[in-house]
Amino acid sequence: MTKSPKETLKDPVTGKPLPKGVWYRGPGQYQARRMVNGKRHRETFASASLARRWLQDVSAKAHVGQLEPPARKRNQITFGELFERFGRERMTERDADRMGHLPALLGSNIASLKIDKWTNGDVRDFRDAMLAAGLAKGTVVKRLNMIAAIIEYANSEWDTTILNHASAKRTKRPEGADRKRNRRLKDGEEDELLRAASQPDGVFKHYPDVVWLIRWSIEQGCRLGESLSLRWQDIDFRRQTISLARVKSDRHREELGPEIRPMTKGAQRVLMEKRATMEKVPDRKDIVFSVGERKIFSVLFGRMTRQAGIQDLTFHDLRHEATSRLARYLNPIELTRVTGHRDLKSLNRYYQPVPGDIADKTR
Structure with a gap:
């Protein structure tokens, strides 16, 4: 017997058939619908599993007479x-x-x-x-x-008609909020940073991977969350790429899967050196950089830089540093592929070249 079109619908993300009563409306949009006593109940969720769970909850409540009527106007x-x-x-x-x-x-x-x-x-x-x-x-x-x-x-x-008073066209933003941060490492600060991170009695004495993370960040320019989510299975030395399941924008993951980025030569050297110092070959599922919880790490990094006498430096500034260094060798489009910036406008916020570097490229 031929199946109906609805029975053959598949989730484009997983390739599996969609649960009965669930429709795919676009990336991250799964609408669940159920008619109960002549009234339509519907909600939209980020995944098919969440939509299915809601339908099960609706059915259970309807069975015992506890289902509330559809949302008011x-x-x-x-x-x-x-x-x-x-x-x-x-x-x-x-x-x-x-x-x-x-x-x-x-x-x-x-x-x-x-x-x-x-x-x-x-x-x-x-x-x-x-x-x-x-x-x-x-x-x-x-x-x-x-x-x-x-x-x-x-x-x-969701079929609302809300006046968007929060838009920039209707409500003025504070002046100076879009100020471009231009903090880069000064002469000697990279060595001082690595020295402070490796102190046996320092704030990161229990996390030797911090030194590797700093070096990696200066070479590759990943966001902190991206770096901390990396596992060895995400590193492909043969293809010279990294696979990032966790990126700033979930849209890429929902539509295309993990984001694949080129791995710089310097970043490859850092990881190979790190692996060479390990007592045994790491498991593919092991985390590459073990530095504790992200929020605590950020606090400790700030404390470490102050103790080292390095003023006004955040860990995110290392992404600025990497972007500006790589810009010496890569054109803007290539650079966005490495750093993961979505467009040239956002890339420009991180690009702080030394004027002499630009002058050297001219004829």
Whole structure:
């Protein structure tokens, strides 16, 4: 007997058939639908498994008469409910440290507002309150942009018609928030950094991999989260590539799978040297850089640099350093392939060349 089209639908991500009642709407969008007593219940989730779990929950509640009617009119919900739904459907697969500014939005005054009752004044008050509380201008902008992005997504995918007062066109951003950071390593700072990280009584005395991580970051320019997620199975010395399942944008992983980047010669040397110092061949699933929890690492790195007398240096500045060094040899398009920047505009924020290096390229 021939199967119906719905029975043959497959999840383009896993290749497996979609559960009954689940439709694929696009990357990270699986809509679950169930008709109960003539009323349609539907929700959208980030994965087919989450959608299936919701359908099972709906069926169980309907069976015992505990199923609530479909959500009330969309314009009656609050921004808090909107933020929660976005987190549930779009960010469930993320680690806790990758939830961004969503928890802060859920705890803000904006969360209690009805989506059809807010004004530009509400957003301005939210902006000004954050600035008065001492938050960095960049943080304020990121939170405003996140609200704007959630509204844009809701209007596009959830059939809402919310006026996007959080957009930059409607609410002015703090001046100076987009200031380009230009911190690079000064003469002697790289050696001083490595010396401080390798001190037997230093803040990283229990994590010798920190030295390797610093060297790797200066050569390859990965983001900290990307480097800490690396396992030896992600390193391909023959093809000279690294495979990153965890990147800043989940869209790449959802649509194309792990991101493959070229591995620089310097980065290859660092890993080969590291492997040569190990007592036994590492298991393919072993983490490459064992430096403890990411948040604690960032705090300890700041403490270490201050103790070493290195001022105003964050670990992320090493990505700036690597990008600027690699720019001597690679054209901008090639450079984005190595660093993982999405476009030339974002790349430009990390590129701080020495004027003499550019002059040397001229004729």
